[in-house]
Amino acid sequence: MTEQLRFDNKVVIITGAGAGLGRQHALMFGARGAKVVVNDLGGDIAGGGKSSAAADAVVEEIKALGGDAIANYDSVEDGAKIVQTALDAFGTVDILVNNAGILRDASFAKMTDADWDLIVRVHLNGTKAVTHAAWPILREKAYGRIVMTTSAAGIYGNFGQANYSAAKLGIYGLANTLAEEGRAKNILVNTIAPIAASRLTETAFPEEFLANLKPEAVSPLVGWLAHESCTETKGLFEVGAGYISKLRWERTRGYSFGTDRAFTPDDIARQWNKISDFADAEHPVTVNDTFTAVMQAVNTKTLGGNEFIDLDVAMREELVLESAYDERDLAIYALGVGAARDPMDDDERKFVYELGDFHALPTWGVMPQSNAMLALAKDGGLKLPGMSYGFDRVLHGEQYTEVRGPLPKSAKLKHIFKFKQAYDKDPHAVVVFGVSTVDEHGEEIVYNEMTSFVRGAGGWGGERGPSADINVPPAREPDAIVEEATDANQTLLYRLSGDWNPLHADPAFAKAFGYDKPILHGLCTFGHVGRHVVKAMLGNDPRKFKSIKVRFAEPVFPGETLVTKMWKEADNRVIVETSVKERGKVVIKNAVVEFYDEIPVRKPKAASEDANATAAVQPDKVIPQDVFAVIADHVAGHPELAAKVDTAFQFKLNNPESHWVLDLKTGADAVREGIADKADCTIELDADLLHTVVTAPLADVQKLFFGGQMKVGGDVMASNKLSELSVIDPDQYDKAKARRLAGNVT
Structure with a gap:
């Protein structure tokens, strides 16, 4: 059988112990060996009257059980007298249970000053008075357990109890501060919110319900919180009818408008x-x-923003989507951008026939991330970080796609969307997102930048951005021209690759947007242009194709003829412009395509390689001994740091665990492994982040803190003083490592 928790030779004061909860607390402590001061004024529920009978009766009950107890009849407002009773009878105080209370319920509109003042005096001031008298005794002996009594009315509010609620929540606030002030002296302070049958609840609940709310179901929690083996402090607990729970404060992540701009x-x-x-x-x-x-x-x-664009949220958040594709998707895309109109053309068939010398068109690199985004948007779930506008406001303005080498025939992909830039073209806006697409091995295979023109989303006072044209064709005849008619059903074929927008398929929808008929997808024209360049400049071999950047200038209608002109600027760079023959309109402008000098070769992946692993070689882990050896040398060579920093730091490192002291306050043993006698600032983090904390700029260290990778205790602002160490030459760490490996440093 488990050994009983005892309170032998402990002196406990219990206020309001003449009946109900207080009586039951007193009987429990008395039965378990404590010396009990039974305090009770003997008044009625409203605070009137006085009698010694209630306290005396409980004392006799305790003595009948073989315990030791003494009565006290003072008001809790005379807390010093209650504590003096304990000192006179037993010589000390170890435990204090603040339980006394009265009620004077009335709606706030009808509550008198007397109703308010009496409740606050008894509950809050009384709790303070008794605790304040006992506090020096507990501090002197470096031991104490205090249990405060609050109420659900104080935590949540309750009609007709404004006075009681205010006082009870005040008690909880007092308890929290005393828990902090008493922690170093082994004085633990906790708070209970009991629900039990007593004088204070007998008018609030029906008799049959009160029968189940026995005080005996509350006292065991008080006993545990008051025991020397309990290490809990600053806790808040609801308790009643055998139910016990711990409460805590909760807050949302919130939203920061910052301090450098006004908000309304x-x-x-x-x-x-x-x-x-x-x-x-x-x-x-x-x-x-x-x-x-x-x-x-x-x-x-x-960074600013408005109801449509929040640049701060956009900058700190990212969106991650997943998708997959295979040869069938590549073939359908190639057909959608006009490939293999002549099925007997070997050069074109390789983009649509997976059983031959099959190749992906490089402009396919824009499709997986676009499709993942569009699939989510179709279900109404897409919201790019910081963006609160719908697709009805968006026009695709520019597109940049860079492939890191020949695209694989199939892949499982992850797309990381990160905000890059936004320009205020009041009343409109231009927003740029970068998208890194990695395969199942973590290797980046494509990088995209999509630039959107967002109607009516400007006006926050941001930069307008560059206005000069780039990639302008030279004043000479093009080096190559490809002319190709699109098919009348081109939009219906291309949309099979994932772009479901009705603007490209539904005549009625297109008319609503001001077009006579559905228009060709901008990325469909983009795919045609990329294929034209591959054909004219790379002999229809797409493997050296590196990147393409275009600006969408005008829409294209299905059946119109695209004329793509190319000017070769260097061996690996071509300026491109595409127009519609029938209307003479430039539809793709400021465009450039770049090539690789050599066909990139992808690293082969081992068959056993984990799907989530990367091919990168991980750097050596940081060894704390090396870092602190360098810091010790630096501190020894710069004695002025002690006066400048004047702080004792305790480092707690994890993975693996170790403890280090950097004491620039006392100067004794300034850098050492172990636990500081007294630290001003405690820093906890993984060992491999230590190098950043003591060498990186302050902004990088703050990122660790705000990102939850570093915990700081004590004087939080003192952690900023570590920036004084960022001047250390990084080469010193390599030298320290070399000395350690050579056996010169243990």
């Missing part, structure tokens, strides 16, 4: 869903925790 109630209204969304909540525990978001706002320059 309208801005708050637009961001209210983010401000009030608990989906990814956090749970602050200390005051330092609450300042983390504020510090981040202070240290972050806001």
